[in-house]
Amino acid sequence: MTTTGEEETGALTGPWWWTRWRSAVLDIGLALLSAVECVIEGARFARDAALPLPVGMVFGLFAGLVLVLRRKWPIAVVLVSIAIAPAQMGFLMGVVGLYTLAASELPRRIIGSLAGMSFVGMLIVTYVRAHQGVVRGDLTIGDWFVPFLSITTALGMTTPPVLLGLYVGARRRLMESLRERADSLERELMLLAERAEERAEWARNEERTRIAREMHDVVAHRVSLMVVHAAALQAVARKDPEKAVKNAALVGDMGRQALTELREMLGVLRTGEGTVSRVRAVPLVAVGVAAAAAASRAVEDPSDGPCLADLDVLVGQSAAAGMAVDLSVEGDARSYAREVEQTAYRVVQEALTNVHKHAAGAKTRVRLAHRSAEIAMQVENGPPPEPGSAESARLPSGGNGLVGMKERVSALGGVFVSGPTDAGGFRVSAVIPAGAEAA
Numbered sequence: 001m002t003t004t005g006e007e008e009t010g011a012l013t014g015p016w017w018w019t020r021w022r023s024a025v026l027d028i029g030l031a032l033l034s035a036v037e038c039v040i041e042g043a044r045f046a047r048d049a050a051l052p053l054p055v056g057m058v059f060g061l062f063a064g065l066v067l068v069l070r071r072k073w074p075i076a077v078v079l080v081s082i083a084i085a086p087a088q089m090g091f092l093m094g095v096v097g098l099y100t101l102a103a104s105e106l107p108r109r110i111i112g113s114l115a116g117m118s119f120v121g122m123l124i125v126t127y128v129r130a131h132q133g134v135v136r137g138d139l140t141i142g143d144w145f146v147p148f149l150s151i152t153t154a155l156g157m158t159t160p161p162v163l164l165g166l167y168v169g170a171r172r173r174l175m176e177s178l179r180e181r182a183d184s185l186e187r188e189l190m191l192l193a194e195r196a197e198e199r200a201e202w203a204r205n206e207e208r209t210r211i212a213r214e215m216h217d218v219v220a221h222r223v224s225l226m227v228v229h230a231a232a233l234q235a236v237a238r239k240d241p242e243k244a245v246k247n248a249a250l251v252g253d254m255g256r257q258a259l260t261e262l263r264e265m266l267g268v269l270r271t272g273e274g275t276v277s278r279v280r281a282v283p284l285v286a287v288g289v290a291a292a293a294a295a296s297r298a299v300e301d302p303s304d305g306p307c308l309a310d311l312d313v314l315v316g317q318s319a320a321a322g323m324a325v326d327l328s329v330e331g332d333a334r335s336y337a338r339e340v341e342q343t344a345y346r347v348v349q350e351a352l353t354n355v356h357k358h359a360a361g362a363k364t365r366v367r368l369a370h371r372s373a374e375i376a377m378q379v380e381n382g383p384p385p386e387p388g389s390a391e392s393a394r395l396p397s398g399g400n401g402l403v404g405m406k407e408r409v410s411a412l413g414g415v416f417v418s419g420p421t422d423a424g425g426f427r428v429s430a431v432i433p434a435g436a437e438a439a
Contacts, residue, residue, distance in 0.1 A: 017072045027068050034092045035064030041089035060089055067093045074101040078114045085121045088129065094118060095161045102165025103172070115162045123154035213404040215262075220401070221353045222258040226251050228321040228356050250320055306345040308333070308368070314345070315366060318352045324363045325352070331370030340432050343408045344368075344377050347416075350401045351379035351428040359384040362425060374414075376431045383424035405430070 018024040042060025046053050063084050070077045078101050081094035098118060102111050127150035233247040306314075315327045335341075348366055355364050364381040402418055405428070409416040414432035421427050 023071065027070060030070075030092070030096055031065050031068035034067040034090070034096070035061050037092050038064030038084070038089045041087070045087040045089060063090060064093060067096060070097055070100040074104050075106070075110070075114065077101075078118060082114075082118055082121045085118075085125050088125065091157065094122070094157060098158060099161040099165040099168075102162045103169035104165075105169075105173075111162070111166075115158055119154050119158045122157050123150050126150040126153045209407075213407065216401070216404055219258050219262055221349045222254045222261075224353045224356045225317055225321050226254045226258070228360065254317075306349070307338075307341040308336070308344055310345060311348060311366070311368065314349055314352065318356070318364075321356065322361065323352070323355065324361075325366060326364070327366045327368070329368045329370070333370055336375060336434055339412060340375065340434065343412055343414075343432060344375055344430070346408060347377055347405050347428065347430045348379055350405050354401055354426070354428075355379070355381045359426065361385045371434075373435075374431050374433050376429070378427065378429045380421065380427040381425045402428075 013020060015021070015024055018027070038060030039057045040060070042056035042058075042063075043053055044056075045051075045060075046056025049056075063080060066077055066080045074097060077093060077097035081090045081097050084090045085094065098115060101114060104111075127146060130146045130149050230251055233244050233251065236247070237244045311327060315325050318325050336344075348368075352364065352366075355362060359381050362381040362384045364379065367378045369376040405418075406416040409430045409432060412432050414430060416430045418428045419426070
């Protein structure tokens with residue numbers, strides 16, 4: 001029995017060259033039977049050849065024990081059986097040796113050559129013995145029957161073991177090939193599972209980042225305006241009650257809008273709790289993907305999401321909060337893909353939020369340009385009138401606004417640039433292809 005690769009290394013549990021103890025016991029038993037046969041036939045050969053009886057028996061004993069090497073050296077076993085065939089001994093060795101040889105991994109030309117030699121040797125020996133028997137009168141058959149008997153005996157002693165060995169060897173190799181293929185498929189499945197887990201983890205991280213960016217864009221702007229209005233309300237509460245009431249109303253509107261948008265997003269993320277409670281075996285990856293997709297539909301629904309037509313309202317809200325802001329539009333306005341309009345709106349929104357945070361009271365200019373193959377936007381503010389004006393409102397900054405804008409624009413194949421100006425202000429610029437789609 002032959003094995004390959006790791007299986008061969010792990011299967012070597014028997015003594016010497018045997019893979020298993022059962023194989024060793026079988027080969028030793030066959031060798032003992034062959035030795036007994038050869039001893040008996042060696043004694044007969046010694047009488048016919050006028051040799052001492054012990055010589056023939058010892059010769060037969062050693063010749064028969066060669067069969068124990070059939071798994072390690074099948075060629076040697078077959079050659080020994082051919083060599084002792086003229087002495088009419090080693091028939092069991094010849095049959096078992098040919099079977100082992102045909103079932104081995106040796107080239108077919110070697111198997112065919114040795115099988116042919118064994119056939120020819122058996123044919124000659126049988127023919128000579130049968131002819132001698134006819135001449136001596138031991139056999140009462142015609143001379144015509146001697147070739148037939150010789151060919152039949154030679155075929156019977158060589159063909160069945162060779163065919164059986166070829167069948168067993170082919171079946172063994174097929175089983176090993178199927179086993180190796182199964183092991184290979186198992187390794188590939190494990191590798192695919194690892195890659196799928198990596199992709200799922202990457203998708204989860206991407207969805208977390210995207211949802212965090214949406215939460216930041218949706219809530220941060222309105223909350224920033226609320227803080228600015230609250231600070232203004234605190235400043236004018238006693239001096240101008242009418243303006244204080246107006247600012248308070250604006251704060252309430254902003255808070256309600258922020259709560260509404262936040263509630264919609266969180267509601268979508270919580271959708272499916274009942275389903276999960278009924279089907280507890282739902283994979284975490286599937287739940288995350290479904291929740292992220294639902295959040296995307298809720299946040300980016302064209303009927304509810306922001307668009308370029310809402311820029312006037314956005315700029316008006318900042319102006320109501322005390323910002324000196326001006327909006328200018330160049331080119332003919334037209335409709336763009338949903339992702340393009342939302343990204344352009346979010347860039348302007350986040351840029352205005354940063355002005356509220358870091359340059360309160362600074363003059364700001366918003367420019368929007370409709371071009372043939374792209375849309376460009378720029379938000380530029382001057383230096384704040386008072387160095388400590390931004391800190392007076394105590395607006396926190398997480399440092400994610402510019403990163404989120406750049407990620408949005410880059411995902412659509414656009415260009416995003418931001419940085420301070422020579423006048424001490426800050427400029428945010430973005431150019432997005434008109435026909436861009438989210439990657």
